[in-house]
Amino acid sequence: MSAYLIFVVHSAHDKALLQKYRDEAIPVVKSQGVKFFAGPVINAALENGPVDSSVVLEFPTVEDAQAWYKSPEYEPLKAMRQAAATSTTFIVESWPEGL
Template identity: 25%
Template sequence: MPAYVVLTRERTHDAKEMEQYATKAKAAREGHDPKPLAFYGDFEVMEGSDMEGAVILRFPDMAAARAWYQSDAYQEARKHRFQGADYRVFIVDGVEEA
């Protein structure tokens, strides 16, 4: 069953840290092959707190999503995200396609 990692950027504090995050996070995807379904495109908040943007990555399953998130390469990138912006990040099981 597919799994989705959803990252919502709520507020940016340091653009330079986010530039480093973007470079390192892109490199951290290598070997994990997530499929980007949304990547900071146009959006509209219909309910809830405002945000600056969102990313949705599809992985084959929860184990693959966790392996990417917990990888040394992404953990290194994540440090810059923590310094650069406030995010909400979660992994959710998808449903089998009919």
């Protein structure tokens, strides 16, 4: 089943660094065959806002999503995002077909 790695940026402490992260992360995502599934957020948090931005990446499996998140290519970018913003990152798995 597909898995989705979801990034939710609640607030940016350093907008320039967050933009640098985005500029550098996009080629890494594309080079590894990861699919951009959804994003960016429309500034319309329905609960527990605020939300500055969000991105959903699609992977074939949860294991693939975890491996990408821990990959040497993404590690330095992860540190950059964490320094630039307060965010939440998590993985969800798709529902079984027919549910």
